[in-house]
Amino acid sequence: MPVLDLLPDSAAVEDGALAIGGVRASELADEFGTPLVAYCEATLRAQARAYRAAAPEALVAYGSKAFPNLALLRLFAEEGLGADVSTLGELELARRAGVPGERLVVHGNNKSDEELRTAAEAGADLVVLDALDEVERAAAAGVRRVLVRVTSGIEADTHEAIRTGHHGSKFGLPPEEAVEALRRTAAAGLDPAGLHVHIGSQLLETQAARMAVEWLGAFAAACRTELGGWEPAVVDLGGGLGVRHVEDEEPPSVEEFVSELLQRLERAWDLHGLPQPLVVLEPGRSLVGRAGVALYRVGAVKRASEATTYVAVDGGMSDNPRPQLYGARYTAVLADRADEPGEHAYTVTGKNCEEEVLVRRVLLPEPRRGDVLAIPAAGAYTLAMSSNYNLLPRPAAVLVGDGEARLIRRRETLDEVLSLESP
Numbered sequence: 001m002p003v004l005d006l007l008p009d010s011a012a013v014e015d016g017a018l019a020i021g022g023v024r025a026s027e028l029a030d031e032f033g034t035p036l037v038a039y040c041e042a043t044l045r046a047q048a049r050a051y052r053a054a055a056p057e058a059l060v061a062y063g064s065k066a067f068p069n070l071a072l073l074r075l076f077a078e079e080g081l082g083a084d085v086s087t088l089g090e091l092e093l094a095r096r097a098g099v100p101g102e103r104l105v106v107h108g109n110n111k112s113d114e115e116l117r118t119a120a121e122a123g124a125d126l127v128v129l130d131a132l133d134e135v136e137r138a139a140a141a142g143v144r145r146v147l148v149r150v151t152s153g154i155e156a157d158t159h160e161a162i163r164t165g166h167h168g169s170k171f172g173l174p175p176e177e178a179v180e181a182l183r184r185t186a187a188a189g190l191d192p193a194g195l196h197v198h199i200g201s202q203l204l205e206t207q208a209a210r211m212a213v214e215w216l217g218a219f220a221a222a223c224r225t226e227l228g229g230w231e232p233a234v235v236d237l238g239g240g241l242g243v244r245h246v247e248d249e250e251p252p253s254v255e256e257f258v259s260e261l262l263q264r265l266e267r268a269w270d271l272h273g274l275p276q277p278l279v280v281l282e283p284g285r286s287l288v289g290r291a292g293v294a295l296y297r298v299g300a301v302k303r304a305s306e307a308t309t310y311v312a313v314d315g316g317m318s319d320n321p322r323p324q325l326y327g328a329r330y331t332a333v334l335a336d337r338a339d340e341p342g343e344h345a346y347t348v349t350g351k352n353c354e355e356e357v358l359v360r361r362v363l364l365p366e367p368r369r370g371d372v373l374a375i376p377a378a379g380a381y382t383l384a385m386s387s388n389y390n391l392l393p394r395p396a397a398v399l400v401g402d403g404e405a406r407l408i409r410r411r412e413t414l415d416e417v418l419s420l421e422s423p
């Protein structure tokens with residue numbers, strides 16, 4: 001069944017019923033309610049191990065913005081991963097998860113003094129400078145070791161909102177300013193450990209990332225000349241590897257993506273006579289995307305026109321804004337009739353008061369009120385970007401494996417949502 005390729009490693013269909021981690025998806029929906037995101041523990045560990053195997057010498061820091069969650073941060077820490085954090089909230093969560101300072105990478109294009117101070121207190125090994133005035137502000141906050149994020153000018157082939165390496169990006173410093181930032185670190189008493197690039201997210205091929213690595217080699221060599229022999233001890237290549245949400249997307253595997261980048265880096269560094277650096281990788285989506293399956297309950301089924309029949313589920317853009325924001329495509333399957341051939345094309349919509357579309361024209365057997373609908377590859381940037389639009393409480397998440405499910409984030413209650421109002 002082709003949809004199985006998009007689902008977690010432990011997904012199986014028995015007697016027509018989709019199971020994840022040995023638990024029927026519809027049972028998860030009954031027990032924990034919907035919308036729900038079910039994460040497969042085996043897939044999370046397998047993805048983490050794939051990164052560690054492809055880059056045994058590197059620091060792999062989970063890009064925690066993809067799904068900031070205590071259980072996942074702990075699980076990845078067990079697998080030897082660190083965390084990339086970009087706000088006080090993400091930093092605090094990583095600290096509570098026990099991620100050691102030497103595996104913490106702190107980002108942010110507009111860091112507050114409090115964020116810089118907390119990074120220093122947490123003993124974060126690497127703080128990534130993203131603005132010229134951060135040099136002195138980081139030093140004053142007690143930060144010691146820094147990277148400088150530089151914009152390579154390379155345009156990744158991805159949605160414009162998640163492309164970050166081009167000239168004019170709000171992230172990183174243009175090359176001349178990055179050199180200036182490095183120059184100023186010494187006077188400020190900082191250790192300029194190296195450089196950072198991140199060209200974009202949901203990359204479905206390696207070309208732009210490979211070019212960025214080559215560009216970075218030349219830039220590092222130029223820095224050496226400009227800065228009297230300085231060479232980067234650390235090179236952080238960011239995240240970016242995409243996941244497959246629908247059958248016609250074909251991202252490279254973790255192994256392919258990482259080994260191509262590392263080979264390119266080794267060659268570029270040799271070419272410029274630079275000593276091989278410690279590499280940092282910051283994958284987010286590719287660690288958690290395919291591990292997570294979103295489960296919804298079908299409500300209204302409505303024939304809106306000759307061409308369109310809607311299946312409305314009990315969530316929507318409030319728990320997955322990606323189709324609305326980036327034109328992201330997903331597919332869907334009815335959890336208890338997963339092996340039945342689809343008869344008609346249905347458009348999956350939600351409860352939010354907009355013409356939102358979660359999945360456009362997916363072939364399904366006739367959906368009925370009460371069915372559980374599963375959306376594969378929904379583990380990254382869904383719950384993380386969820387909102388209370390239309391005062392919908394945010395969904396819960398569970399971790400499944402070996403026939404058991406454990407709540408890792410409880411559902412928000414309506415009282416919690418309403419409690420922010422002044423009486």
Ligand code: LLP
Binds near residue numbers: 084198202241283
């Ligand atoms: N490192 C840095 C500095 C980043 O800015 C990001 C993502 C990552 C690592 C992780 O990238 P990943 O491996 O997940 O591609 N909300 C958007 C994605 C925004 C990505 C932001 N930065 C989406 O839903 O597609």
